[in-house]
Amino acid sequence: MILTALADLDREDGAPVNVVSKLMHVDASFVTTQSKLLEKKGLLRRRSSTSDARVVQLSLTDKTYKLLTTIATKLEALDEFVFGEFGIPGSLELVSKLAAVRHRLESACLKVALEF
Template sequence: MTDSVSRTLDDLPVSLGFSAASDHPQQVRSFWAEALGVCGPRWMILVALADLDRGDGVPVNVVSEKLQVDPSFVTAQSRLLESRGFLRRKPLNGKPWILELSLTEKTYKHLTAFEVLKDLSFGKPSD
């Protein structure tokens, strides 16, 4: 590193470095959400479902716990995601007050395409 770059970096407040590092994941999430046409919080619901769902769906309270948000928020946002064809909502065990969420094929295709793009952009992680 050259002396001028070193001096410039040394002059930056430490908090700026931490702030810039913590902003990066948010920018990535915003980029992928925008590419799909949803807001960041809805994108996070879709990602959480992709992570949690093993083919049988996931109760709203499990998604809300993973995201550390109120279940009513997930319920409200899932209505909008369902209307756009990104997920399915069904009552769990016939109880209409307990919803189970699952991703649609459309969403799985989008997430797979994003995963391929991510691998091309950032390199595929080694096993």
């Protein structure tokens, strides 16, 4: 999730830890801890901000950009394989109907639980 957030946020100087944590709805300490692990694996860089040394800027490495490109290509192929015959409108309709079924099942489970 951190890598995906950074792919959206990363600019020339990277993105501050607190911005990534807000986007992910998690505590900044979680992003700090996990980003250190990702840095050790060579997936992102951590640098102090040039304007404020207390702020840590995160940015993706070239290795990560290549991995994300590979994953995106594979996901597109998978989507085409799974949903290709439906097209975009049909896929949206299917997802909508599945969400409605899920909601009805949750309501039914709640009713059954209340009866006991």
